[in-house]
Amino acid sequence: MAMTIKEKREICLSKFEEKRAETEKRTSADIEKYRKGRCRIQLKDQNGNPVVGKKIRVCQKTHDFKYGANIFMLDGFEKKEDNEAYREIFSRYFNLATIPFYWQGLEPEKGKPRYAADSVKVPRRPAPDLCLDYCQEKGIAGKLHCLFYESFLPDWLPKQDAAAMWKYYEKRFSEIAERYSGKLYEVEVINEMLCESGWKTQSVLCGERDIVERCFALASKYFTDDTLVINEANQIPLLAKQDYRNAYFMQLDMLLSHGTPIDKIGVQNHIFTGAAGPQEETIREAEGYFDPENIFRGLDVLAALGKPLEITEVTIPTLGDTPEDEELQAELLKEMYTIWFSIPSMRTIVYWNTVEGTAHATPNWNENNCRGGLFHRDFTPKKSGQMLKKLFDEVWHTELELVTDEHGIVDFRGFYGEYTLDLGTEMRSFGIHKDVDAGNEIIVP
Template identity: 45%
Template sequence: MSSRKEVLRPFEEKKDYMNDRIAGGIEANRKGFAFLNLTDEKGEPVKNAEVKVIQKTHDFKYGANLFMLEEFQNQEQNEKYKKYFADAFNIATLPFYWDTLEPEQGKPRFAKDSPKIYRRPAPDLCLEYCEANGIEPKAHCLNYASLMPQWAKGSVAWEKQCLERRFRELTGRYAARIPMWEVTNETFWGYKRLSNLYSQPDFVEWSFALAENYFPANKLVINEAHSRIWGNEFFYGTRSPYYMQIERALLKGARIDAIGMQYHMFYRKEKELAETAVYYDPERICDVLDTYATLGKPIHITELTIPAYSNDPEDEEIQAEIIRNIYSMWFSHAATDGIIYWNLVDGFGYNAAQGDMTAGENYYYGGLIRYDFTPKPSYQVIRSLFEKEWRTNLKLHTDSGALSFKGFYGQYDLEITANGKRIRKTIHLSKDQNNHFIIKL
């Protein structure tokens, strides 16, 4: 085993445990039975029917941030980005960072022709792309104190007034088009230096109360950094700070609909082995999910970066293997509803000049697509998991008009051939329904 491959040791040492959790969890939590009854116009069972079952979509959400939409230097790159994204994902994180969405008070950058800010495409532009490609948009983030514009900072009363206007404007323009909104993000950082409101003891509860008022029909998400969730210093079962923060907010009446968890492995290469061992431990991953699941809310992996550190083939294969393992564990867990990768393309990350692979997020080579816009093994792994390994396509036959199949939750096309006729029907196999379908031919 090469020195870099040592990072895979936690998966290898606990592979039996990991594989058992994955196999059992997927069968129990991601698949269900569909029961079909084929009848003619008189309600009589149709005999000797062939049924082709073709899965078209997944209910489980998997995506990336959409921060580089129409942000590249030429249109060829823009088109490649849009195709790579639409080919692989069904959800996108949209940038609603307040400091760049409204850098000047009263002049928000909502419209698609708004002045450009790097990695911050306008919401209208993002929504146009998502809706054209069947991708669910997700908003990040309503009240993120670290990226609050300077003009909005002041007294607690002033900050609340500014935030209420922001929430009111956003719901009026976007609530009907964006189902899921992150409300707070990274609230264990910079206690008193970010803003006066941020240092208030009821910051989280107040933010969710305001969000519930303005977004009553939307899913509201709390979000936190990876080290505050998975790491040794912050995970103590139900006594973990993030767990207790959520529990307290719920007990005080906050409507938190989902729990967001980041998973950025932003560690320098020379420190990777020591720093990531606990994060790549299958038992720790499952312990965290099992613990937070007791809060009774779905879990979303909201931000995810796995480094490759270079374009060396071995480094890229290690990245792909880690992604396969952690995606499989998260996908198999009953509480997990979605996984969102962070940067799709290398070289265009936060806090670095384009193409500077020594700085900021670029240093980690954490994208799924190389800087030259060729796909890495990690991109192919994600597509293969959701399009092949975790997808149900079958050919069935019935002589009685009744048949059933077990498949992954999602939308299906049925191609039915009987009595010299061929018809196509669409059904939705759902985790929350009884999934009995009467199909008239």
């Protein structure tokens, strides 16, 4: 018998409701403390005297905090109008794009990498130049994903020859760095070292003890001024349960104690119910994700390592085809994003597959069955997409009308980002940023 919406909501939301008071107390306080900063604006006339009683308006235009998605479907649809629609919604909903650098798709033929925007198309693997051109046009940050990930290797590599493989990897790192270093928000160095049961079937490198250290050493050699990120799959419930005995925590603790140049710690949050079987049979396996206490505890454990954090890949499923099922997905997104956004060391949240029907799929694993998109196939936003936009455009957004005091000053707190200042007769631009030297003080003559 199919689960009712009441049963689904009980599984997914009961812990959030049960712990509502303590969750909201923590998130509201920490969002106010860590996501906003004080700004002081002083108006003076042409003689240097304060302008008293002047009405002004400040309006936030961008967020310093990065909220993005993978951009794997850029110009990847058969119809021109679909590609145009995808380009339009991406720039409206996100300020960061995860760009695919999977080796199998980037260099399917030896010595002929697909960097250029006009490269032959490969499904879900738009060329890096194409992605970065779009990002530059739209003011979106581009993220590299990822330098070392052996799940997607080209067939031509000598996978059983370790020495040869390292030479090819060094060539790959150096070539990509020469072309893209300094143009990226960050560089994901290595991906999913703890979750792949079949690692040693990919190449001999997967069995090497110091593989992570060597990859970061290579990355720091060539990406000298880039932010270097490590990424791992779906550890938050495990971190909450295992604390400092969690494998990912212990791996990171060891790596950092050895001086491995990890700048940022990434962790995924895929709830892949339905990918390998009926959703209703797998939803209870994901219950650990639906508890705010687990989310806080898991991320607090990672934060103890003293590095910035990132939720690198997010999938929140839709557990059916009804409007009520879509509403449940939207509510889950709100609950999770609010907690993630409140974590002091969190810097970035990246949703994964955004348009329904465009996710990774194999005969035994089909992420489309999770129905985790934020948009329907016709590019209209699901309720989850609407919720994401509401959070960053309305809830976590500063727009104020203020009046200068007897000193010509307005003093307020706003979310970190770029702003416009409407003086009535003219417009100015300014920013509120964390740890800026000027202390977010602006004098307008």
